[in-house]
Amino acid sequence: MDFRERILTAINHQEPDRVPVMGLVMDPATVDRILERQPADLVGLLQNPDLAEDIVSTVNTNDAWNSFYYGNTAGALESAVKLGFDANWTIYALMKLHRDPESALGYAYYDAFGRVWELGRTEGGGTAVNYSRPLCPTEEQWEAWVERNAVLFDTIVENTAAFHRKLVEEYGDKILPIGYAAPGIFENSWQPIGFVNFTRLVYEKPDFVKRVIAFHTELYLRSVEAVMQSGVELVLGGDDLGHKTGPMMRPELIEGLLGESYRRVSELVHSFDKKLIWHSCGNIYKLLEMFIDWGFDGIITMEPTAGMELGKVREMVGHRLVLVGNLDVSHLLVKGTRQEIEDAVKLAIRDAGRGGGYILSACHSHPCVDGERLGWMVEAAHKYGKYPIDS
């Protein structure tokens, strides 16, 4: 079997020749280490007063951003190919550099949805980007932001389609690019407002919250469709609905606010005769039945540090969901020994591999995930993942 057959067989809950392995390679720091590239020191450039404004004006053009961002993702796919993955996720994002007096650097990325992303330096001298705060904490600020950025939302949809299409054309014969429409409806709704403010609005101005979610639902459906039109064969959607010990909100509240939106996403993906794998961080045991009800075909992540155990999930959902995950990225794929990684791979395959419907992967990505350890994970999957899987 080739990588495509292997993944698509597993997605259909059949046993391929061996357990497929999916990469969540994304962070430039990880990619640079795998490809032995010199990292781009964007922070250093922005700290240079003679260069900073030129950098900002260059990065902020649509073409330059797309070229820069495509280069990062192409590097991620090259890394995943080099390590022997069958598939890798691909995510489009649109951000602009802004002067930002609240950030330590004096500059930060603002994304189209109204989030601030702070830039920092990784240990290797590359750039790390993290969500830090909302730009639209009030109803009035959110309304003004959405109105001001209407054109940008159309640009995102156009860029998303072109970005994924180019990746499929360039890498589709080497690896399966799995197009991910992100961030999701819930994240795009609360993060530009802030979780505390958003929670207050849920209780105090529910109509406004419904309007925000309705807005992001329509935009998200357009993004998902753009991903699918690129020719990707498998679609990832997602929203971080869990935190360390449970769902971010009461499941009935999530159903009331978001259930219909998620059903529409599933229906759209299925209307293209494709499967939808859903990403959610955190402890999501209490949402698993809802995922099935919403029409998701699979889930990816299941963070061990949030108490998620692959075997327990399989026991709860059987083969009603494809499972993708869930090797730890807090220790195992950062500092773990080869033996620890091999043991974790064996355990994951034992817990979820039988009968197909399982793709092995890291549970997430971040700049400290180590390329060499990802390689060990792939090697162990090749060694222990051949079907039939012994009990």
Add this chain to the structure above:
Amino acid sequence: MAGEALERLKNSLLDLDMQGALGAARAICDGGDNAVVKGAVEAVSDALQVVGKRFQEGEWFLAELVYAGEIAREVMNLLSPLMDAGASVSMGTVVVGTVAGDLHDLGKNIFINYAKSAGFTVIDLGIDVPCDKFIAAVKEHRPLALGMSCLLTSTDAEIGRVIQALKGENLRQEVKVIIGGAALTAGFARQAGADAFAPDAVTGTDIIRGWSAG
């Protein structure tokens, strides 16, 4: 009459009724009776303990925990100016911050809300707190506990660095260290030399309450 207002305050908080809770608090403030104000503070603290229990038992979720904390914070904003200076005894001081390189503050802020409502004096150092700032705050405030929040694996080494610096300054024996955050586990806490790991704000408050009593 006062008992009725206190009951209304507690019940409104447990019903997540912001306006009801604020109305009850305003009525208590208008009464001008310091003993009743003190009773109101205790009612808020009691209510939040019930909220915490509901959260830990899986009956309530993060959003409810946050909103109950917000109601408590607004009620305390009304009550605090009327409280007699020195009338309430602090359960102890806790210095709290998110470690250097990490900008996340949601979990930390929820913990602060609950710790304050439980009667602790909280010194919030904010986010991206360098090691020397934690040490300086421990020296200055001599707290019962130092709380460090860390969401990112890329910054978890900061926790060990701060604990080593506490040892280097001969402060480790004087302060309990509690840590929490998405990247962390109880195993990590043991390895780093922390006294406790809190998976959530309520458990964290329970732990420091235990230390305060012990």
